[in-house]
Amino acid sequence: MVANFVSADYGYLCSPDGSESSQVLFRASKNKEGYFMNEDILMDTQKAMDILNKFYPNEEHVLVFNNATTHLKRADNALSARKMPKGTSKPEKNWGVEVTATAADGSALYDPGGKLVKTKVRMGDGLLASGEAQSLYFPQDHKDARLFKGMAVILCERGFIEESKLHVECKGFKCLPGATTCCCHCILFNQPDFVAVKSPLEITCKLQGVKVLFLPKFHCELNFIEQCWGYAKRIYREFPASFKEADLEKNVITPLDSVPLESMRRYAWRSWRFMMFYGWGLDRKLAAWTSKKYQGHHVITEALMETIDREAPK
Ligand SMILES: [Zn+2]
Known part of the structure; x- marks a missing residue:
């Protein structure tokens, strides 16, 4: 290759x-x-x-x-609201991101049956509007030390007190188009640090x-x-x-x-x-021209490509 x-x-x-x-x-x-x-x-x-x-x-x-x-x-531990639970985790089942376990040399680990070994890691920190990092897990000296805070707490810490009482997500994660404050997932999903996650x-x-x-x-x-x-x-x-x-x-x-x-x-x-x-x-001139030319074309034909080569505004 x-x-x-x-x-x-x-x-x-x-x-x-x-x-x-x-x-x-x-x-x-x-x-x-x-x-x-x-x-x-x-x-x-x-x-x-x-x-x-x-x-x-x-x-x-x-x-x-x-x-x-x-x-x-994106990185395995990158911010993502998609699977976050609303409540704080229980000590016996802390929430995290499931990733493939790796050996010291970075290669994937397999169990004796040949299946990939999975392990859980903490999701990375968020970034508050103040520029301060927001850990999604309680600190060492907290009564819920190291446990996942849950979306309600994460939202409250961001000033969304009333919104933190909303339901976890709209049915099937299908929020209405344009909605940004309909459910906990949607609010977090639209937070600048969640939007800005890069590969x-x-x-x-x-x-x-x-x-x-x-x-x-x-x-x-x-x-x-x-x-x-x-x-x-x-x-x-x-x-x-x-x-x-x-x-x-x-x-x-x-x-x-x-x-x-x-x-x-x-x-x-x-x-x-x-x-x-x-x-x-x-x-914009080209965008307007192209969208007019493309109207109703789901497949770009050779003829249409020639038109682009020939006529598109330069
Ligand atoms: Zn929603």
């Missing part, structure tokens, strides 16, 4: 002399389930940012990722001054990454099948290297225009 970063300006991300590259090749092994894990993505992104900072420090960098679960995954990927990039965008989920015809990938795949399929590792590696790299920069630019342009349509840019 291969992971890399690609830009419409430079093609695949590497140092100007090509000696340092953000490309990562790896073999799908059983204990990695064959997929890039969140930690791998963080490491690869760091590698890319190191190249950007070292060789292109005078440019503004925006990393665009596919809308994949591994990219968007470790976004946090890592932001700390280093690199902006992050996620592509919309659908319409791979307009997804820059999918388009480059698709181009390479068409070439890959022309190679004879092989089980030899050296062949496999060559068969993966050659097609990827053969995507012309010109095509990358065309894909990127479409993608960028499309992202504007989703309101990621401030191009």
Whole structure:
């Protein structure tokens, strides 16, 4: 498998002399389930940012990722109101977030029957309007030491005294559209610190001054990454099948290297225009134009794409 970063300006991300590259090749092994894990993505992104900072420090960098679960995954203990109980936990059953237990080297632990071992961790702190951290658990010197406070207490500490008496959640977690104070879950869900939870990927990039965008989920015809990938795949399929590792590696790299920069630019342009349509840019004229063109189109046809290429306001 291969992971890399690609830009419409430079093609695949590497140092100007090509000696340092953000490309990562790896073999799908059983204990990695064959997929890039969140930690791998963080490491690869760091590698890319190191190249950007070292060789292109005078440019503004925006990393665009596919809308994949591994990219968007929040930390296990990130703030989330979804499963919180309203009342304070009982000593025999303290509330926490269930996570997969890991060994010292970070690998998942399995029980003798082959099932993943689960363990409970505390949810991270909230952030009060005052800028002060709010632990969701009572302190050591409290009569309910270390127990989960429960939503009612958490809301009271945030000044929602009356609201803390509301029901836990609206039926099926389906609050009325636009409602923000209908139930305990909804109030917390709309609190700035609960809204602002970012994925470790976004946090890592932001700390280093690199902006992050996620592509919309659908319409791979307009997804820059999918388009480059698709181009390479068409070439890959022309190679004879092989089980030899050296062949496999060559068969993966050659097609990827053969995507012309010109095509990358065309894909990127479409993608960028499309992202504007989703309101990621401030191009209102384009947004208005596109939504009119798209009305009633659930599938973007080739003809419609040509129209975008040809007519979209520049
Ligand atoms: Zn509600």
